[in-house]
Amino acid sequence: MSVTPTSPDSIIPRLKAETLSSLTKKGVRADGRGLEDFREVKIITNYLPKADGSALVKLGDTQVLVGVKIELGSPYPDTPEEGVLVVSAEFVPTASPAFEPGPPDENAIELARVIDRVLREYGVIDTSKLAIIPGRKAWVVWIDIYVLDHGGNLIDASAIATLAALLTTRIPKYTVSENELIQVDKSSFSGPLPVVRKAVTVTIGKLGDSLIVDPTIEEEKVVSSKLIVGVGEDGSIAGLQKSGDGYLTLQEVEKAIQLALKKGGELLAKIAESVKSPEATSAGSAGTPSVEGEKPPESNA
Amino acid sequence: MGAQTEQRVERVLVTPGDKLAEGDYKILTPTTAYRVGTSYYSSIVGLLELNPQEKSLKVIPLKGSYYPRVGDVVIGIVSDVGLTNWELDIRAPFPGILYAVDYLGRAINPSKENLKDFLDVGDVIVGKVEVFDRTRNPVISTKGKEFGKVVDGALVEISPVKIPRLIGKKGSMQSLIESETNCKLIIGNNGRVLVLCEDKRYEEIVVRAIRKIDVEAHISGLTDRVKEFILVEKVKRGLVGNEERKA
Amino acid sequence: MKREKPKLVSEDGVRHDGRRLDELRPVKMEVGVLSNASGSAYVEFGKTRVIAAVYGPREPPQRYMVLPHRAVLRCRYHMAPFSTDERKNPAPSRREIEISKVIREALEPVVMSEAFPRTSIDVFIEVISADGGTRTAALNAASLALADAGVPMRDLVAAVAVGKVDGYLVLDIDQVEDNYGEADMPVAMAPSLNMVTLLQLNGVLSPQEFSQALNLALKGVNEVYKLQKETLRNKYLVRVE
Numbered sequence: 001m002s003v004t005p006t007s008p009d010s011i012i013p014r015l016k017a018e019t020l021s022s023l024t025k026k027g028v029r030a031d032g033r034g035l036e037d038f039r040e041v042k043i044i045t046n047y048l049p050k051a052d053g054s055a056l057v058k059l060g061d062t063q064v065l066v067g068v069k070i071e072l073g074s075p076y077p078d079t080p081e082e083g084v085l086v087v088s089a090e091f092v093p094t095a096s097p098a099f100e101p102g103p104p105d106e107n108a109i110e111l112a113r114v115i116d117r118v119l120r121e122y123g124v125i126d127t128s129k130l131a132i133i134p135g136r137k138a139w140v141v142w143i144d145i146y147v148l149d150h151g152g153n154l155i156d157a158s159a160i161a162t163l164a165a166l167l168t169t170r171i172p173k174y175t176v177s178e179n180e181l182i183q184v185d186k187s188s189f190s191g192p193l194p195v196v197r198k199a200v201t202v203t204i205g206k207l208g209d210s211l212i213v214d215p216t217i218e219e220e221k222v223v224s225s226k227l228i229v230g231v232g233e234d235g236s237i238a239g240l241q242k243s244g245d246g247y248l249t250l251q252e253v254e255k256a257i258q259l260a261l262k263k264g265g266e267l268l269a270k271i272a273e274s275v276k277s278p279e280a281t282s283a284g285s286a287g288t289p290s291v292e293g294e295k296p297p298e299s300n301a
Numbered sequence: 302m303g304a305q306t307e308q309r310v311e312r313v314l315v316t317p318g319d320k321l322a323e324g325d326y327k328i329l330t331p332t333t334a335y336r337v338g339t340s341y342y343s344s345i346v347g348l349l350e351l352n353p354q355e356k357s358l359k360v361i362p363l364k365g366s367y368y369p370r371v372g373d374v375v376i377g378i379v380s381d382v383g384l385t386n387w388e389l390d391i392r393a394p395f396p397g398i399l400y401a402v403d404y405l406g407r408a409i410n411p412s413k414e415n416l417k418d419f420l421d422v423g424d425v426i427v428g429k430v431e432v433f434d435r436t437r438n439p440v441i442s443t444k445g446k447e448f449g450k451v452v453d454g455a456l457v458e459i460s461p462v463k464i465p466r467l468i469g470k471k472g473s474m475q476s477l478i479e480s481e482t483n484c485k486l487i488i489g490n491n492g493r494v495l496v497l498c499e500d501k502r503y504e505e506i507v508v509r510a511i512r513k514i515d516v517e518a519h520i521s522g523l524t525d526r527v528k529e530f531i532l533v534e535k536v537k538r539g540l541v542g543n544e545e546r547k548a
Numbered sequence: 549m550k551r552e553k554p555k556l557v558s559e560d561g562v563r564h565d566g567r568r569l570d571e572l573r574p575v576k577m578e579v580g581v582l583s584n585a586s587g588s589a590y591v592e593f594g595k596t597r598v599i600a601a602v603y604g605p606r607e608p609p610q611r612y613m614v615l616p617h618r619a620v621l622r623c624r625y626h627m628a629p630f631s632t633d634e635r636k637n638p639a640p641s642r643r644e645i646e647i648s649k650v651i652r653e654a655l656e657p658v659v660m661s662e663a664f665p666r667t668s669i670d671v672f673i674e675v676i677s678a679d680g681g682t683r684t685a686a687l688n689a690a691s692l693a694l695a696d697a698g699v700p701m702r703d704l705v706a707a708v709a710v711g712k713v714d715g716y717l718v719l720d721i722d723q724v725e726d727n728y729g730e731a732d733m734p735v736a737m738a739p740s741l742n743m744v745t746l747l748q749l750n751g752v753l754s755p756q757e758f759s760q761a762l763n764l765a766l767k768g769v770n771e772v773y774k775l776q777k778e779t780l781r782n783k784y785l786v787r788v789e
Contacts, residue, residue: 318738
């Protein structure tokens with residue numbers, strides 16, 4: 001059952017709300033950004049030694065870690081020649097005073113399902129290349145989104161991390177014997193995950209009467225509703241989700257989508273740039289992550 | 302009998318989002334209508350009464366639950382007994398609070414006296430909403446001779462929004478029922494009515510008349526129909542002796 | 549995820565069930581169908597059937613689950629085990645949890661919750677037969693049930709889903725069209741106030757297709773809105789002898 005949030009974390013002092021509102025009316029935001037500006041995005045791929053693909057993304061104070069694991073499984077009965085994609089998200093209690101331990105709440109579920117739909121409907125992964133024995137065995141791509149620190153705009157940060165992780169994911173090496181026994185050798189790889197198209201999400205928030213891109217956690221408390229737009233690399237709309245207790249007018253919907261498509265294109269370019277090809281494995285035992293000279297995140301004060 | 306003839310006011314059925322008027326009007330019934338710029342909209346399913354001369358509008362709800370207002374007369378049922386107060390079920394989202402010092406007219410000593418001895422769970426009280434500031438439960442007062450514990454009579458529950466219709470313009474419907482049956486009605490704004498009849502045979506007639514008003518409140522000509530109904534019921538029960546049947 | 553894909557729209561724009569591209573399924577709506585609820589509604593769109601009940605404003609079961617300045621909305625969308633082709637496990641799925649959220653968020657902007665501080669307004673929707681468009685039918689029923697309960701709202705919420713099937717944009721998709729189609733876009737609006745309160749897209753549309761789809765949705769929403777108003781009126785416009 002979905003319930004109106006009653007936690008005190010959702011209350012923002014009126015003074016602050018008015019300040020943010022009047023700033024956006026003037027076309028600026030508290031951190032000096034323009035209404036249409038993203039915060040700086042830092043992407044670190046191959047972050048996790050035990051994952052088949054991974055990425056850590058920092059977007060302002062938001063930090064999201066995505067781990068991809070490729071495991072043996074069975075295909076769905078109505079798609080016997082295709083692999084399986086599973087997307088889950090966890091809002092871990094480390095990320096915010098508002099996150100309690102327990103199963104994913106409606107916000108985590110919504111985030112996972114929105115990203116799942118964008119990946120699936122846009123065909124980001126060519127699942128037809130993931131069948132091993134049609135009807136019996138296929139690869140399952142487990143995408144686990146771990147929100148480590150909540151600084152606002154978790155969905156876009158997660159979508160960026162997901163795409164970056166997928167682009168650097170490698171399928172483990174495997175052999176099929178005569179009696180259809182499959183042996184997986186995790187110490188080496190048979191090739192990259194077939195990522196054939198790229199898509200990401202862009203969240204547009206409605207603050208007062210203005211539309212803003214990439215809201216911070218403070219701004220999110222004042223934003224009355226959001227439109228999450230799935231943006232495909234060819235400029236298609238790959239998904240939509242209106243989220244939040246407010247509303248958008250028909251005109252605001254059209255405007256938000258136009259804005260999102262523009263910013264989405266910029267994001268996709270940035271992600272492509274910062275991803276290293278998975279073929280370039282480091283020498284010695286493959287599976288050692290090649291961290292791009294970055295240290296693990298410092299704790300934010 | 303001289304019952305007031307009902308004013309045939311044109312009442313229009315409206316639904317949420319229906320535009321009611323344009324201009325500068327006074328909304329007499331808050332929460333049932335609202336204003337955006339110079340347009341007025343209904344927020345409920347109800348009957349619109351528009352008064353262009355007085356520039357006022359009113360939407361009478363056809364359905365709704367009871368939400369306490371200071372000054373309301375309420376008929377409550379004791380639901381819990383505390384040390385210095387009772388909790389009353391007043392058919393609202395919150396229980397009513399009746400303080401012992403109010404009901405008894407004096408302070409009590411909780412260690413020596415047990416409130417159960419005065420009022421227990423299930424007892425029926427008539428009182429008035431004295432305090433309700435939305436941060437705590439409504440406080441009910443029984444000061445006044447028409448208030449206090451009820452020991453006799455039939456209790457009827459109807460939709461709280463029909464109570465004004467049961468009372469009638471200037472109490473006309475209530476007087477009609479009382480005079481035609483020689484019964485007394487204690488009407489709570491919270492949708493509860495107490496029927497007290499000297500002659501118990503009339504009690505059932507009154508109860509049925511009240512239920513009829515609950516169902517037909519929005520249909521015009523109600524007063525005449527209720528009058529007719531009571532008469533028919535009296536005849537059925539042989540209560541109209543040598544009285545001539547009025548045309 | 550498609551098996552042998554059937555042809556769903558003919559060249560002259562006739563859908564598999566005989567409907568035109570911009571035609572709703574047969575719709576049935578009724579209010580006041582449950583005796584205990586403050587308000588209730590039954591809605592049918594073709595073979596999709598839902599019942600909605602509203603309880604409140606009332607004290608919530610946990611007294612602390614309140615807000616000081618307004619009512620809390622609690623909303624549950626749930627599918628009965630016998631509602632789908634294959635029996636559905638009665639435990640709430642991730643899909644039902646997400647849909648409960650988007651339905652609540654579609655009602656929040658219209659319900660005048662400030663009128664009832666410290667209370668809970670509960671909306672329970674059960675899908676008893678699912679043939680596509682369950683969340684929009686659910687929202688239409690929830691909206692009617694709230695009005696039936698006398699809960700003040702700025703406007704009714706009317707909802708419909710637009711789909712892209714065999715390349716055509718169609719109104720009010722059913723299950724078959726949803727399964728084999730290229731896009732499914734549920735839209736909900738408070739039409740008198742130009743408020744879009746629910747908008748989702750599962751699938752891919754070009755920006756031009758999206759604009760057309762939105763227009764088609766608007767047409768559907770207005771038709772549904774009219775039916776909702778008629779349903780509410782019909783309950784009270786009764787002749788008395």
